Amino acid sequence: MQMHDTRKAMVAACLEMNRLGLNQGTSGNLSVRVGERLLVTPTAVAYERLAPDMLVSMLIGDEEGRWSGPCAPSSEWRFHSDILRARPDIGAVVHCHATYATVLSMLRLPIPAAHYMIAAFGGTEIACTDYAPYGTPELSSLAVEGLGPRHGVLLGSHGMIATGRTLEEAMWRALELETLARQYYLARAIGQPVVLPDAAINALIPRFAAYGASANALPEREGGSEGAG
Numbered sequence: 676m677q678m679h680d681t682r683k684a685m686v687a688a689c690l691e692m693n694r695l696g697l698n699q700g701t702s703g704n705l706s707v708r709v710g711e712r713l714l715v716t717p718t719a720v721a722y723e724r725l726a727p728d729m730l731v732s733m734l735i736g737d738e739e740g741r742w743s744g745p746c747a748p749s750s751e752w753r754f755h756s757d758i759l760r761a762r763p764d765i766g767a768v769v770h771c772h773a774t775y776a777t778v779l780s781m782l783r784l785p786i787p788a789a790h791y792m793i794a795a796f797g798g799t800e801i802a803c804t805d806y807a808p809y810g811t812p813e814l815s816s817l818a819v820e821g822l823g824p825r826h827g828v829l830l831g832s833h834g835m836i837a838t839g840r841t842l843e844e845a846m847w848r849a850l851e852l853e854t855l856a857r858q859y860y861l862a863r864a865i866g867q868p869v870v871l872p873d874a875a876i877n878a879l880i881p882r883f884a885a886y887g888a889s890a891n892a893l894p895e896r897e898g899g900s901e902g903a904g
């Protein structure tokens with residue numbers, strides 16, 4: 676994929692987040708790995724106003740968060756950068772304040788394996804972190820730790836993060852995570868959901884690792900052709 680196509684795909688994904696009801700206003704942000712760098716959405720820009728050249732290029736792992744271009748990066752650039760540094764298998768990170776995921780995060784409720792789709796996230800539950808203020812190194816540490824080797828995490832009193840090899844895969848998981856959260860919320864409203872045994876979920880995880888693999892190939896590495904961040 677050419678750099679401009681990556682930028683256009685990111686703008687389209689942002690609009691899709693709004694359309695799906697995963698996001699509203701200026702909350703939420705997403706990033707894509709491009710070689711040694713990441714492209715991340717700008718801070719405080721409503722997605723209806725977002726243009727491809729407003730996406731911000733940064734060096735993955737740069738503690739100072741240096742950037743260049745017309746817009747400042749998302750206030751959450753640090754957890755995007757830290758996740759991409761900690762997890763070479765991840766090519767895209769989606770963050771949003773989707774309602775049901777956020778409600779569970781307000782109750783500090785991790786999502787257990789009450790539905791087999793939890794296996795799509797590579798583990799037997801979706802963890803929920805403690806609270807830390809947005810945009811802080813503390814929140815980033817909690818996010819990386821809560822994500823662990825999986826592809827989804829709830830951020831206490833804040834929202835969720837979903838990841839994938841590609842932007843398409845991360846977006847798919849963001850919607851699946853909100854769906855799992857909604858289903859778990861509704862099940863708890865009328866009873867005590869049955870939690871599937873770890874062995875049942877662990878048996879499905881390899882199947883999900885290959886799920887959609889050919890359709891969702893890793894993004895092409897473009898080697899920092901964006902210039903200094």
Ligand code: 13P
Pocket residue numbers: 701702703704716717718719720748749750751809810
């Ligand atoms: P940004 O507009 O800076 O990306 O922040 C939105 C948000 O969701 C913070 O957690």
